[in-house]
Amino acid sequence: MHRLTWQQRLSRFDVKASPYLYISPFFILFAVVGLFPLAYTAWVSMHEWHLIGGQGAFVGLQNFTDVLGQPRFTVALRNTFSIFLLSSVPQVIAAIVIAYALDTNLRARTFWRMGVLLPYVVAPVAVSLIFSKLFADESGMLNALLGAVGIDGIGWHSSAFASHVAISTMVNFRWTGYNTLIFLAAMQAIPRELYEAAIVDGAARWRTFFSITIPMLRPTIIFVVITSTIGGLQIFDEPRMYDTLGLGGPDRQWMTLTMYIYELGWGTQMNFGRAAAVSWLLFLIIVAIGLVNFAITRRIASSGTKGARK
Amino acid sequence: MRHPIRTLAALACAGVLVAGCSGGTDNGADDPGTTADPGAGGEEITLVVATFNEFGYEDLFAEYEADNPGITVEHRKAATSNEARDNMNTRLAAGSGLADIEGIEVDWLPELMQYPDRFVDLASDEVEGRWFDWKTAAVTTDDGKLIGYGTDIGPEAVCYRADLFEAAGLPADRDEVAALLEGDWDTYFDVGRDFVASSDAAWFDSAGATWQGMANQLETPFENLDGTVIPLADNTEMKGIYDDIMAALDADLSAGNEQWSEDWTNGFQNDSFATMLCPGWMLGIIAGNAEGVEGWDIADVFPGGGGNWGGSYLTVPDQTEHPEEAKALAAWLTAPEQQIKAFEAKGTFPSQVDALSDPALTGFTHEFFNNAPAGQILANRAEAITVQPFKGPNYFAMAEIMTDALNRVDSAGTDDADSSWEKALVAFDALGLE
Numbered sequence: 001m002h003r004l005t006w007q008q009r010l011s012r013f014d015v016k017a018s019p020y021l022y023i024s025p026f027f028i029l030f031a032v033v034g035l036f037p038l039a040y041t042a043w044v045s046m047h048e049w050h051l052i053g054g055q056g057a058f059v060g061l062q063n064f065t066d067v068l069g070q071p072r073f074t075v076a077l078r079n080t081f082s083i084f085l086l087s088s089v090p091q092v093i094a095a096i097v098i099a100y101a102l103d104t105n106l107r108a109r110t111f112w113r114m115g116v117l118l119p120y121v122v123a124p125v126a127v128s129l130i131f132s133k134l135f136a137d138e139s140g141m142l143n144a145l146l147g148a149v150g151i152d153g154i155g156w157h158s159s160a161f162a163s164h165v166a167i168s169t170m171v172n173f174r175w176t177g178y179n180t181l182i183f184l185a186a187m188q189a190i191p192r193e194l195y196e197a198a199i200v201d202g203a204a205r206w207r208t209f210f211s212i213t214i215p216m217l218r219p220t221i222i223f224v225v226i227t228s229t230i231g232g233l234q235i236f237d238e239p240r241m242y243d244t245l246g247l248g249g250p251d252r253q254w255m256t257l258t259m260y261i262y263e264l265g266w267g268t269q270m271n272f273g274r275a276a277a278v279s280w281l282l283f284l285i286i287v288a289i290g291l292v293n294f295a296i297t298r299r300i301a302s303s304g305t306k307g308a309r310k
Numbered sequence: 311m312r313h314p315i316r317t318l319a320a321l322a323c324a325g326v327l328v329a330g331c332s333g334g335t336d337n338g339a340d341d342p343g344t345t346a347d348p349g350a351g352g353e354e355i356t357l358v359v360a361t362f363n364e365f366g367y368e369d370l371f372a373e374y375e376a377d378n379p380g381i382t383v384e385h386r387k388a389a390t391s392n393e394a395r396d397n398m399n400t401r402l403a404a405g406s407g408l409a410d411i412e413g414i415e416v417d418w419l420p421e422l423m424q425y426p427d428r429f430v431d432l433a434s435d436e437v438e439g440r441w442f443d444w445k446t447a448a449v450t451t452d453d454g455k456l457i458g459y460g461t462d463i464g465p466e467a468v469c470y471r472a473d474l475f476e477a478a479g480l481p482a483d484r485d486e487v488a489a490l491l492e493g494d495w496d497t498y499f500d501v502g503r504d505f506v507a508s509s510d511a512a513w514f515d516s517a518g519a520t521w522q523g524m525a526n527q528l529e530t531p532f533e534n535l536d537g538t539v540i541p542l543a544d545n546t547e548m549k550g551i552y553d554d555i556m557a558a559l560d561a562d563l564s565a566g567n568e569q570w571s572e573d574w575t576n577g578f579q580n581d582s583f584a585t586m587l588c589p590g591w592m593l594g595i596i597a598g599n600a601e602g603v604e605g606w607d608i609a610d611v612f613p614g615g616g617g618n619w620g621g622s623y624l625t626v627p628d629q630t631e632h633p634e635e636a637k638a639l640a641a642w643l644t645a646p647e648q649q650i651k652a653f654e655a656k657g658t659f660p661s662q663v664d665a666l667s668d669p670a671l672t673g674f675t676h677e678f679f680n681n682a683p684a685g686q687i688l689a690n691r692a693e694a695i696t697v698q699p700f701k702g703p704n705y706f707a708m709a710e711i712m713t714d715a716l717n718r719v720d721s722a723g724t725d726d727a728d729s730s731w732e733k734a735l736v737a738f739d740a741l742g743l744e
Contacts, residue, residue, distance in 0.1 A: 052403050052425060070740045132572055137721075139576035157571070158722040244570040247710070250717035251724040251733070266396070268707035269741065270421070 038283070045276035051265060056273075063277035067264075073278070075252050076260040077285075079164065083239065083256060084232035086168035091176050092224055096217070098176070099183035100209060113184065116177035127170050128241030135166045135242075157243060160253035167254055170238045175231075179224050186220035187213060222297040229293055233286050234258050257282045353380040355632055357639055360386045360409035362394035365461060365622070366652030367643060374642060381635065391415050401629075402428055408627040410636040411643075414458065416621045419448055420705045422457070429457040430626040430633045437641055444698035445661045449623055458623030459644040460661035461652075464589030465691035466523060466617040468498075469596055471511070472680065473605030474584040478509040484682060488611040495524060495554060498613040502563045505584060512565035512583040517555050517720035518713045519569045523587040524551045525712070526617050526699055532709070533702035542708065542738040549731075552715070556727040559720055568721040575599050587612070589619040590659035590688045597678040608682040616694030621661060659688055666692060704743055711737045 004012070045063050048056030067073050102113055119127070134141045135156040143153030156166050190213065198208045214221075236258040240246045247263060248255025255263070257278060265275030361367065371383040386409055388394035395418055401407035402425070414422065422429075433456035441460040449458035468491060472482040480501070481490055491498055502513030514520050525531050528547055533539050542548065558564065565583040567574035577583060578599035588596065588608065600606060624640040626633060642648060649660035650668050665671060666689040674685030715734040718725040725733065 052399055052421060054403065066740075066742060071736060072740065136572035136576070138567070138573040139580065140572070155723070157568075158724055243568070244572075245568070247714070250568075250714040250722050253722070253724070266399075268704075268710050270399075 041276045041279050045280050047273050049272035051270035063273045067274050067277050076255050076257045080256045082164045083167050087171040088228045088232045091172050094176050095179035096183050098180045102184050103187045116180045119173050120178045124237040128238050131170045163254040167238050186217050190216045225297050356382045358384045358409035359411045361413040362388040362391045364656040366656030366658050408629050410630040411640050412625050414623050420701045420703050424703050426451045426455050430628050432456045441661050458625045459640050461622045462658035463661040464620035465688050466587050466589045466612050466619050467691050468609045469588035470585040471605045472607045474511050478505050484607050484609050487609040491611045495613045499558050503561050511581050513563035515565050515583045515586045516567050516569045517564050517716040523617050527614050531699050537702050539743045564720055566721050568717050607680045610687040618695050
């Protein structure tokens with residue numbers, strides 16, 4: 001083996017290292033704004049730490065055992081999952097169905113397609129203000145309508161489940177259109193020949209939907225489910241704006257985990273240590289749910305596309 | 311066909327970006343004190359004054375600039391006190407970025423009084439005796455350091471619906487109502503029982519607001535004067551108030567609307583309740599919410615004596631580069647003469663003893679409240695205040711536990727009196743204060 005020249009070595013280094021160099025900005029940025037805060041939050045979570053007073057004594061896992069022992073943590077966990085399921089599940093299903101409808105030969109297609117995105121443009125705080133008028137317990141429009149047909153008003157701000165439904169409605173209002181467009185884009189990438197072949201074979205409309213559209217959408221469904229999981233578990237604006245105090249109700253009927261973090265860290269306690277502990281617990285929960293999600297969605301309609309896409 | 315969608319998506323993204331940018335830019339012009347122009351002998355100074363809501367100082371700044379050449383006053387105004395509070399806490403923790411003069415609300419004191427070192431001592435002979443003693447006591451540390459100059463206060467009276475009183479067979483004239491309600495809280499609730507017996511409306515708006523008035527008459531609501539916490543389970547005074555309110559709820563005296571909620575706001579239009587405790591700043595809120603409703607009036611009375619709700623101060627954080635100039639401006643702004651002008655501009659009720667006898671204030675009548683002499687009534691209510699409740703660092707954590715407990719029964723209806731109190735005790739334990 002002969003010695004390489006300096007130029008040759010440089011060019012070899014270039015071939016080997018350059019790709020990593022090109023993608024490095026993302027990872028450097030991620031390390032600064034993602035990884036570092038994550039590690040620092042872990043550091044904070046093991047100390048007594050006051051919002052104004054700053055760092056206190058090292059307490060190990062005390063903050064974690066504290067919050068895990070509080071009934072409010074369990075309540076926040078329940079609320080988060082309840083709101084998450086009530087919003088994400090109907091949202092993804094509705095988005096696929098709407099996208100499928102938009103994928104057909106409608107008149108003024110562009111108008112309808114733009115229309116579904118409109119709610120997304122409205123700021124979440126504005127959405128909350130509008131919906132809080134609809135969902136007011138005594139003077140709200142929805143209860144007035146129910147009253148008009150002789151049904152007792154629903155305690156939107158007293159029953160935990162009713163408040164979750166109301167908050168999920170806001171979330172769905174905002175995000176369904178957004179997901180619809182993602183699904184629509186994916187549907188348009190499905191080769192039309194597949195449908196034509198299926199129709200020639202005598203497949204009904206619903207059959208093509210379940211046997212072609214859904215399987216071909218698999219990677220997109222995985223993407224949407226994972227992003228809406230992350231978003232759903234971190235939901236904050238809508239429940240916080242749901243009443244004027246922003247605490248999640250006197251019995252914390254609709255307090256989510258992120259609101260709990262805020263209450264601990266920036267509320268009356270100003271306890272950053274505990275807030276950081278809950279943040280880490282939330283992170284672990286999201287990772288766990290993300291993995292479960294991935295496992296489940298991988299199985300969706302796997303019969304149609306075995307090995308077709310990853 | 312796909313282009314419009316792509317364009318729209320791009321537009322939506324751009325919208326998000328713009329929102330993201332505008333969210334971040336309000337930190338741009340934060341360099342208080344360093345904008346001084348070093349030319350002309352270094353005399354040019356810019357003082358930044360941060361306030362929120364309405365302090366009523368806009369015209370006064372121009373007046374001060376005219377009288378004090380070389381000083382420019384820059385006003386940084388937050389829309390809500392919560393926004394100002396977040397800003398204050400964050401920058402106090404960061405150690406930079408605060409204005410030369412920061413307006414604070416009395417509610418923030420329990421936290422801020424733990425860090426008196428972060429503020430300039432404002433004590434001086436010039437301002438000695440300018441405010442009510444209880445107003446100054448709240449911002450004075452144990453070793454005599456004064457961290458704030460009082461701006462306004464919230465002396466409480468009782469606002470009531472004369473028309474609903476009359477319909478229920480009660481006297482409706484404001485002097486007669488004052489005589490009727492004169493006494494302690496039991497009197498107030500007893501008259502309420504008579505009222506609801508012959509009216510569809512409730513007696514008061516919400517349990518939380520009523521609790522606020524009652525608890526502010528305790529000298530040590532949650533913490534002893536030495537700062538130690540009274541365990542909630544042993545706090546018989548607080549439990550007594552809780553039981554009184556629960557008894558009132560049993561008698562249907564409350565409209566059951568959580569304060570500031572949508573239903574509460576609409577309750578003003580729906581004749582939901584006949585009385586509410588009203589500090590001076592509440593008059594404007596009632597007049598706004600009850601627009602078009604006739605019959606509101608103010609009685610010169612408050613159950614159990616006097617009561618104060620809210621009010622603000624001006625502080626000078628020690629981050630400032632011009633402590634002397636900032637102190638002078640704060641002292642000038644909070645002098646009785648200026649505070650009267652602020653009252654005339656925005657209705658902020660002055661905390662200065664001398665201001666209360668000013669004709670501009672005593673002659674003030676409120677048209678919406680049947681031309682009641684609101685200025686004189688509130689001045690009388692301010693004189694009646696004797697107790698300044700001690701609010702230590704954990705006051706708000708516990709006040710929140712109490713209002714949650716009351717609202718669980720009053721507005722949400724998720725609990726009865728006993729189970730809600732049990733939950734309050736659990737929440738108290740969760741604070742881990744002992």
